Structure formats: structure tokens, C-alpha cells
Amino acid sequence: MNPFGFTAVGLLTGMFNKEALTKLQGVEVALFASAKTQSDGLADDTTLELLSVASAEVQAGADATVTLTGKNFNAQTVAVAGGHELKPSTSTSTSLEVLIPAGQLAAGHELPVWVSVENGGSRS
Secondary structure: OOHHHHHHHHHHHHHOHHHHHHHHHHHHHHHHHHHOEOOOOOEHHHOOEEEEEEEOOOOOOOOEEEEEEEEOOOOOEEEEEOOEEEOOOEEOOOEEEEEEOHHHOOOOOOOOEEEEEOOOOOEO
16 A cells, blocks of 8 residues: 555546536436426426316207317317317417317216327326
């Protein structure tokens, strides 16, 4: 055990400390940036958000047109009513208009409605 050998190794290690730290920071950014992205590929700031559901008076035995208002809707956003995906007839980044078939509407029952990415992505 040579004390000069330990000193030399210590000096060499200190010389490359900044480069090693920079590389570790790059690895950390790469790993944790992907963790912030959801499994459906939407970044946190583009999470679907449903704010309201509105419709005209619903008649028994008739289809109902429903307008969903929210945030971050896109071309893959669909409405889900009673577990069935419904493609919108019109859509913008803040609203969807969908037709709910009469068969899904039962008098005196609530029908859960939410928005999702087509084929089962995120739910709001």
C-alpha cells in the first residue's frame, strides 16, 4: 500500500468528477423525463379533462345528441357512454358532439359518460 498511489488515484478521480456528474445528470433527465409521459403517449400537460356534459331534452326511444366540453381533446378522443366508445360527429380541442343511440338510454337511469383516447387510453 503506497500512499503516493492512493494520492494519484484520488487526483485522477477528482479530475474527471465534473464529467461523471454531467453524464449522470444526462441519464437522470432521460430516465425521469419518460416517466412523466403517460402510457398512452400523452404528456402531463395534454391530459384529457372533461368539464361538462350537456344535451337537449332526451326523448324516450330516441337517439340523443350530447355535447362534451373539456380540455386537450384531439383526433383520437372519443366519448364513452355506458362502456361503449362513441366517435364524435364534430370535435375541437375543447368540445365533442356525439350521438348516443336510443338503445343505451333507459328511462330513470343515469348513463356514465367520460372521454378517452380511442381504443381505451386515458380516461377523464
